Amino acid sequence: MQKGQKEIPLSVPNLDMEIVDNLKECIATGWVSTGGRFITEFEQKIAKYAGTDDAVSCQSGTAGLHTALRILGVQAGDEVIVPTLTFIAAVNPVVYQGAYPVFVDCDEYFCIDTDKLAKFCDEECEFKNIKDAAGNVERKLINKKSGRRIRAIIAVHVFGNMANMEAVMGIAEKYGLAVLEDATEALGSYVTEGRYRGAKAGTIGDIGVYSFNANKIITTGGGGMIVSRSQKYLDQARYLTITAKEASPEEALHFVHNDIGYNYRMTNLQAALGVSQIDKLEEFISIKERNFNRYAKCLAGIEGLKLLAFIPTIRSNKWFYALYVDEEKFGEKRDALMHRLIDSGVQCRPVWKLTHTQKAYAEMQNYEIEKAYDYEKNVLNIPCSTNLTEEDVEYVCEIIKGR
Numbered sequence: 001m002q003k004g005q006k007e008i009p010l011s012v013p014n015l016d017m018e019i020v021d022n023l024k025e026c027i028a029t030g031w032v033s034t035g036g037r038f039i040t041e042f043e044q045k046i047a048k049y050a051g052t053d054d055a056v057s058c059q060s061g062t063a064g065l066h067t068a069l070r071i072l073g074v075q076a077g078d079e080v081i082v083p084t085l086t087f088i089a090a091v092n093p094v095v096y097q098g099a100y101p102v103f104v105d106c107d108e109y110f111c112i113d114t115d116k117l118a119k120f121c122d123e124e125c126e127f128k129n130i131k132d133a134a135g136n137v138e139r140k141l142i143n144k145k146s147g148r149r150i151r152a153i154i155a156v157h158v159f160g161n162m163a164n165m166e167a168v169m170g171i172a173e174k175y176g177l178a179v180l181e182d183a184t185e186a187l188g189s190y191v192t193e194g195r196y197r198g199a200k201a202g203t204i205g206d207i208g209v210y211s212f213n214a215n216k217i218i219t220t221g222g223g224g225m226i227v228s229r230s231q232k233y234l235d236q237a238r239y240l241t242i243t244a245k246e247a248s249p250e251e252a253l254h255f256v257h258n259d260i261g262y263n264y265r266m267t268n269l270q271a272a273l274g275v276s277q278i279d280k281l282e283e284f285i286s287i288k289e290r291n292f293n294r295y296a297k298c299l300a301g302i303e304g305l306k307l308l309a310f311i312p313t314i315r316s317n318k319w320f321y322a323l324y325v326d327e328e329k330f331g332e333k334r335d336a337l338m339h340r341l342i343d344s345g346v347q348c349r350p351v352w353k354l355t356h357t358q359k360a361y362a363e364m365q366n367y368e369i370e371k372a373y374d375y376e377k378n379v380l381n382i383p384c385s386t387n388l389t390e391e392d393v394e395y396v397c398e399i400i401k402g403r
């Protein structure tokens, strides 16, 4: 990159200076840690937005996913079905619980392929009656290959798309599996058709989790939120994220812990950003939409290039933009285009290296993965920040076209 050249980041925060007033209040009052009014206020705002009765804040999306798996009963030796095309933080918590991921393919919208998910449960698994420690017999889904119990599915809503939740929930019901929605990238996306019409990403499965990392659509610097339609799960989440500290006044004074929890609660400093950011969400989504349409218009008709559309059955938050490069038709490899953009000051990156090919997961089971390889090889993520200007979009498109 040359000096003085334009620099366009991939995905950066959009923070208003008025937030400083909230931070000042935290500092002046000393409420900087895991207690304070902004935490409750932010939880309530997210719950209201998501349409749930309550929401439980945490330190990160990863912490939220970990807590959720624990609540859903994922235990050592269990298996959890996950998509391979995802940020690795969606999968790591499975292993934190001592369980094993089983990797499946994605569909054309980057989310878990529900046909293959159904086929896996149907052909590769079987129901067995298993006696638990108390002597109760329960019908459980067992992976024929490993002999392990399948406990849950993690549906990751990639880039602001949403997994086909109608299919996921149908499969979960048929096979007795829990559903965790990784909605870390999809705050603001909701279903517009069918059985779950109107439901926000994260509120359809048993538990859903949002992230407020700096690259997400709204940010608290780092942080997450657990949502659910089940108050029981939310109560458990609140208890576990505050080190399983008992709430009754006498016990609270003595710090009685009747379980092993986590120190996962969000800080008031983080929430001080959140309460302001959530008010901007709808505005951010319309900016994302506008910039996506600008890219689409600017890049239309270029042989071998396709800005991938979001699934039409939802209102997407259009968080991340994905460009598919058909190297033969376009006449340039995805990586060559990527380096040309980077050299011109445009931050971009290939879609994730597939999780089942990462060193720590290479030995674990994967099932009929095809589409994800195609996307891994050919998809490029291009700048999508909400402070991206029309000029920026045009600049990026010029570089793309100027080969």
Ligand SMILES: *Cc1c(COP(=O)(O)O)cnc(C)c1O
Residues within 6 Å of the ligand: 059, 060, 061, 062, 063, 086, 087, 089, 090, 156, 182, 184, 185, 211, 212, 213, 222, 223, 224
């Ligand atoms: C960002 C992200 C996470 C993790 O969220 P953190 O807040 O960074 O821990 C998990 N899954 C996916 C798909 C993500 O994009």
